[in-house]
Amino acid sequence: MKYEDRVDALVAPKGALEMLSQDEIARMSSQSGSLHELFRRCALAILNCGSDSDDPSEVMEQFHDFEIHMVQQERGVKLQLVNAPASAFVDGRMISSVREMLFSVLRDIIFTYHEYNLDRGLNNASSDKITNVVFELLRNANVFRRIQAPDMVVCWGGHSIARHEYDYTKHVGHELGLRHLNICTGCGPGAMKGPMKGAAIAHAKQRVTNGVYLGLTEPGIIAAESPNPIVNQLVIMPDIEKRLEAFVRTGHGIVVFPGGAGTAEEILYLLGILLHPRNADVPFPLVFTGPKESAAYFEQIHSFIGDVLGPEAQNKYRIIIDDGAEVARVMAQGMEEVRQYRKAHHDAFYYNWKLFIPEEFQHPFEPTHENIRGLNLHFGQEVHLLAADLRRAFSSIVAGNVKAQGIASIKQHGPFEIHGDPKLMQKLDALLEAFVVQQRMKLPGSVYEPCYRVITD
Structure with missing residues (x-):
């Protein structure tokens, strides 16, 4: 079912995004995986910027038919969006700031969960270890x-x-x-x-x-x-x-x-x-x-x-x-x-x-x-x-x-x-x-x- 406030699009990253391994792509692309659902929810939040709601369940229900898939190409990764919020686009083109943040989500979800396997947590990590993890996450995002x-x-x-x-x-x-x-x-x-x-x-x-x-x-x-x-x-x-x-x-x-x-x-x-x-x-x-x-x-x-x-x-x-x-x-x-x-x-x-x-x-x-x-x-x-x-x-x-x-x-x-x-x-x-x-x-x-x-x- 199509809505006037939905857009389908194929989006390329703005700037450089490191090539993803086949393992990373498989984990992110699995429709039943918790990592893919996490990525989907975070991506929807980015695309739905400007929403007047602070109830996440309301946002998820409104855009329950939203989907996002990774498309691996020789020159890198693109994201295929289905039923994305139209507010993220102007005349069919994604707003630049939204596109930057969308690929920040991809970067952080993959790096955080793949490199540190944080789905298992750092419950037994020392204070110094956690501080170094925070440093590396910020460094990976080019914050410094x-x-x-x-x-x-x-x-x-x-x-x-x-x-x-x-x-x-x-x-x-x-x-x-x-x-x-x-x-x-x-x-x-x-x-x-x-x-x-x-x-x-x-x-x-x-x-x-x-x-x-x-x-x-x-x-x-x-x-x-x-x-x-x-x-x-x-x-x-x-x-x-x-x-x-x-x-x-x-x-x-x-x-x-x-x-x-x-x-x-x-x-x-x-x-x-x-x-x-x-x-x-x-x-x-x-x-x-x-x-x-x-x-x-x-x-x-x-x-x-x-x-x-x-x-x-x-x-x-x-x-x-x-x-x-x-x-x-x-x-x-x-x-x-x-x-x-x-x-x-x-x-x-x-x-x-x-x-x-x-x-x-x-x-x-x-x-x-x-x-x-x-x-x-x-x-x-x-x-x-x-x-x-x-x-x-x-x-x-x-x-x-x-x-x-x-x-x-x-x-x-x-x-x-x-x-x-x-x-x-x-x-x-x-x-x-x-x-x-x-x-x-x-x-x-x-x-x-x-x-x-x-x-x-």
Whole structure:
């Protein structure tokens, strides 16, 4: 059956793509294989950029008849698309940014799963091994540049934000771009798109012709947060833990905009690492910022961090409200501190080797009902370990909100149950309730049904 919003096409890669072995082609082409289905889902997310839905099952259902096949030719590989979203094409030709990202999916899926056999996981790998895997995945994607000084600002924030918050992220991105800084985000809409858009305009003003707009995602999230078209380097990491490590290894500083559970997960991840004694002297500029209307949001976040992780955690960041220029100045100053530190310690500018990441933050956490009930959400332990399990709790909520596997688990077994110290659970429940009221859990206009229950007694 044909639809007006579907296109059939044979697409060649833009730029160079290494020749594939017969084994790689067979594995990717198997219609019944899990690897082919993973590739199909990620490819559909790329082609469906601009979608207003953050429900991956809805996207998959709408384009259930979409298929993608590899065609091996003497000059390389082409992709045959059947019933692809028409929004990826203009007058029958695929949009260039979409084509680049489509072949980034092919590159990352094959390299990740073939070279590292990650379908078997790295559960027994050491911390150093995982860090080297993240490095090699990024190197394979040509992310690393020979730079004279740190210049990469990671921007975190929600895909579901109000218009005035989105406009502010563009303003901050513009100020960063005017200072010749590059942008890395989770590559989706909202606070992930705004900074890139602002920086792109600023780079044009400054005649920066090699601006970097790096997007880091992972298979579980890409369908709900399709990459925005400004991304000019896309990398699909195997899981959320390696995605988060890629952020802090490639970024030289981080700006956090308003968001929901995913943004809280990112904050707890970074604070947990920075609170580890081995990272006490590692400079890592971190700013929380938003328009004046978002001041209360950051007061809630700041209060939660103080109540749960203590004042030392609060000292790891600055809160700047409604002043994009000041955010950019703080970041630029922080870049200089990072440069001096890495020169003194003979560390690379393109990859943060000196930052110590404990294994608790590296090994994938599977958000099952049993695993979530087993989280150690109690006071009286090392603060970075509490941050690690809090990060897992928020990661589970993200899975239940937007990841296909998490949504299916909720439908089958009911909401996740989060247990822990009663005082801590009350603080957590209040923060999550604020996210719900502020519509930070789903796209505006959609009705949110919590995928979790916080047990406060």
